[in-house]
Amino acid sequence: MKNSQLYKGSLNTIIMKLLEENGRMYGYEITQKVKLITKGELNITEGALYPALHKLEADGLLDVEVEKVDNRMRKYYKLTESGEKETVNRLNELEEFIKNMQSLVSPSPNPDLQF
Amino acid sequence: MKLTEHQIQLIDKALIKAGINYIDIRIELTDHIAAALEQKDERFEHHLKGYMLAHKRELKKLNIRFIIIAMGKAYKQLLITLLKPLFLVFTIVVFTTGYVINTFFGKAETILTLYMAYIGICCLVTSKSGASLFDATFNRKKQYSYSFSFAFIYVLLFYPTMQLFFHEEYFNDTTLILCFTAVIMFSLAMFITAKQFNKQYKLQYHG
Numbered sequence: 674m675k676n677s678q679l680y681k682g683s684l685n686t687i688i689m690k691l692l693e694e695n696g697r698m699y700g701y702e703i704t705q706k707v708k709l710i711t712k713g714e715l716n717i718t719e720g721a722l723y724p725a726l727h728k729l730e731a732d733g734l735l736d737v738e739v740e741k742v743d744n745r746m747r748k749y750y751k752l753t754e755s756g757e758k759e760t761v762n763r764l765n766e767l768e769e770f771i772k773n774m775q776s777l778v779s780p781s782p783n784p785d786l787q788f
Numbered sequence: 789m790k791l792t793e794h795q796i797q798l799i800d801k802a803l804i805k806a807g808i809n810y811i812d813i814r815i816e817l818t819d820h821i822a823a824a825l826e827q828k829d830e831r832f833e834h835h836l837k838g839y840m841l842a843h844k845r846e847l848k849k850l851n852i853r854f855i856i857i858a859m860g861k862a863y864k865q866l867l868i869t870l871l872k873p874l875f876l877v878f879t880i881v882v883f884t885t886g887y888v889i890n891t892f893f894g895k896a897e898t899i900l901t902l903y904m905a906y907i908g909i910c911c912l913v914t915s916k917s918g919a920s921l922f923d924a925t926f927n928r929k930k931q932y933s934y935s936f937s938f939a940f941i942y943v944l945l946f947y948p949t950m951q952l953f954f955h956e957e958y959f960n961d962t963t964l965i966l967c968f969t970a971v972i973m974f975s976l977a978m979f980i981t982a983k984q985f986n987k988q989y990k991l992q993y994h995g
Contacts (some may be wrong), residue, residue: 700816701823719820720846720853727857731864739815739992744793745822746815746993 680715684725686767687717689734689752689760697738698749700726726750734759789820795832799825802840810852810933815993817847819879828894859937863986867978869984877971886965895961902968903953909975910942911966932989 680687683731692698698706703726704717728734734756750762779786792800799818808814821839828835840847869875882905890898949971956964 699823701820717819718846719843720850723816723820724853724857729855731857731861737992742819743822745791745796745819746816747819748816757887758809 681721681771684717684721684776686763688722688725688729689756690764692735692750693757693760694754697749699747699749701751729756755765762778789826789828789830789832789833796822797834798833802836805848806840806844806847810855810931810936812932812989812993813851813854817850818905826980835918855933855936858933859940862934862937862981866977866981867982869981870974874979875973878976879969882972883965886969887962889960890961890965895956895964898961899953899956899964899968901974902965903949906949906968906972906975909972909979910916910946912979932986933956934985934989935982938982942975945975 684705687707688703691703700719700722704722707715711763712727728735730750734753735750736753737754738751740747740749753770796818802816803817803821805816805864808817821836825832825835827943853994884981886898886902889901952959952964952971959967
């Protein structure tokens with residue numbers, strides 16, 4: 674994954690956000706969707722994606738459906754009810770984080786804080 | 789390009805060759821690799837070889853991580869089973885039975901009875917009705933990833949239980965009955981949990 678240290682902490686939120694928007698998705702589809710949205714900037718490897726999916730499933734945030742598609746079995750992931758609630762919380766957290774980072778990286782001049 | 793059933797089998801075989809044995813892990817990775825190869829041109833075997841060469845290390849690491857996550861899930865469920873009120877009541881019943889046998893028939897008979905009960909549960913586990921210990925240990929191609937966690941504990945439990953049986957003189961009666969009760973109940977809880985998981989995985993992957 675590109676800039677792995679920066680993206681690593683947000684991977685679960687990225688997955689949950691995509692599942693919230695798309696209903697259900699399978700692993701390869703998630704990697705391609707992320708690539709498409711970020712115009713190839715972010716490439717999620719299977720080594721990062723699947724453990725995250727399995728962990729979210731083990732935590733009860735994702736549900737699984739297995740179907741036969743094109744001569745093979747395909748595992749679809751979708752958010753559970755608690756997963757949907759958790760997505761909202763995590764997105765809020767992420768938004769706040771981005772806002773704070775933005776203030777730190779490119780602070781706008783605040784006249785009250787000038788000495 | 790859509791892959792044929794034969795090509796899907798080739799991916800599955802390549803994964804087994806790379807050391808990815810458990811069915812559920814193979815199913816997921818086969819689909820991932822197949823979806824990636826479908827984006828390439830017609831030279832399927834060439835691309836499969838290339839993919840396996842480029843990702844072999846990562847796939848092996850992934851396999852271990854899958855097993856660890858499955859272990860966590862299995863142990864969490866095992867704990868839930870162990871803490872069920874009915875299970876706690878049954879633990880008291882087993883301990884009391886051991887105590888009664890010990891009072892009326894003596895230490896040797898008690899140990900033999902409890903040891904046989906433990907062996908009985910082990911046989912139950914290795915029978916087809918549960919997650920086969922033999923398959924989980926030696927024939928993983930037929931097993932789901934969670935089974936490793938239970939096979940691992942059964943192997944760990946076996947040696948100390950043998951020691952309890954053969955060196956009973958080192959322990960007093962109550963300690964022995966208590967130890968055997970713990971081993972029996974733990975084995976039983978693993979059997980029940982493994983059966984639940986097996987049913988759940990079978991339903992998920994094979995309808």
